[in-house]
Amino acid sequence: MEFIIPPLASETIFHIGSFEVRNTLIMAWLACGVLILLALAARSTGYKLIPGRGQALVETVVEGLYNFFDSIIQNPKRTRLLFPLVATFFFFIILSNWMGILPGVGSITVEGMHEGHPEQLPIFRSMNADVNVTLAFSIVSVIVTQAVGIASVGILPYVRKYAVAPWHPPYLIGTFVGILEFIGEFIRLLSFAFRLFGNIFAGEVLLMVVSQLAPFLIPIPFFGLEVFVGFIQALVFAMLTVVFIQMASIPHGEHAH
Numbered sequence: 001m002e003f004i005i006p007p008l009a010s011e012t013i014f015h016i017g018s019f020e021v022r023n024t025l026i027m028a029w030l031a032c033g034v035l036i037l038l039a040l041a042a043r044s045t046g047y048k049l050i051p052g053r054g055q056a057l058v059e060t061v062v063e064g065l066y067n068f069f070d071s072i073i074q075n076p077k078r079t080r081l082l083f084p085l086v087a088t089f090f091f092f093i094i095l096s097n098w099m100g101i102l103p104g105v106g107s108i109t110v111e112g113m114h115e116g117h118p119e120q121l122p123i124f125r126s127m128n129a130d131v132n133v134t135l136a137f138s139i140v141s142v143i144v145t146q147a148v149g150i151a152s153v154g155i156l157p158y159v160r161k162y163a164v165a166p167w168h169p170p171y172l173i174g175t176f177v178g179i180l181e182f183i184g185e186f187i188r189l190l191s192f193a194f195r196l197f198g199n200i201f202a203g204e205v206l207l208m209v210v211s212q213l214a215p216f217l218i219p220i221p222f223f224g225l226e227v228f229v230g231f232i233q234a235l236v237f238a239m240l241t242v243v244f245i246q247m248a249s250i251p252h253g254e255h256a257h
Helices: 023-044 053-073 076-099 131-153 155-160 172-213 220-248
Strands: 012-016 019-022 109-114 117-122
Touching: 012 109, 019 023, 023 053, 023 076, 023 131, 053 076, 053 220, 076 131, 076 220, 131 155, 131 172, 131 220, 172 220
Parallel strands: none
Antiparallel strands: 012 019, 109 117
16 A cells, blocks of 8 residues: 655645745635634624623633633733734634644645646645744744843843853853853744644644545544644644743843742
C-alpha cells in the first residue's frame, strides 16, 4: 500500500493575476467568513436581559475566556485592552483547526501543478498546516508584546532589558543576560510558529495514515483527539501571548518579585 503524505508546503489552486491562491488561504477565508457570519448572527438577535440559549452560550464562552485571561493579567484595564486580540487568536485558531478535519478537507481535489509536477491538489487544507500562517500569527503576537511592554514601562527602561552596559551592575553578567533576552525574542517567535504548525501538520499526517490503513470506524477516535488538540493549541497560543505580554510589562529587575 502506498501512503500519500501531505507535503510541507501548501499547494497553489489558482491565480488572481500574479497572486497565488493556495488551499490553506482558501481555508483561512472560509474561517473568516464563518466567524463574521457568527458575529452578525449573534448581533442580530440583540441583547436581552433574560437571555435565550444562544445568547447564554455566547455569554458563557466569552465570560469564561475573559475571566481566564484576567486571572493571568490581573489588571482589568489591560484585560479589556488585550481581550479582543487574544480572543480573536483563540476563536480564529480553534475554528480553523476544527474546520481542518471536516469531510472533504484534503480529499476534494483538482488537477494542477505542484513543484513542476502534475498532481491532484486538495482544494481545502487546514490553515494552520502552513507555517506561513502560524508565523504571521507569531509576528503579530510578538509585535503586540513589544508595543505593550514599551507602553507600560517606557522605551528606555524597556531597551535596558536587552542593552546592559558591562560597567553597570551586575556588569558582564547583566550584558550576557541582556543578549540572551534579545535572542530569546527570536526563539519565541519561531517556537510560537512551529509549535502550532507542528501539532496541526502532525495531526493531518496521522489522520491521513490512519484513514488509509483502516478507513472505517478506526479513525473516529483520532478525529476526537484532533478536536481536543485543536482546542488546546488555540488556548495555549492565546494564553502564551497573554503571559509574554504580562512579562514584558514588568519593569526590568522586578521579575524575581
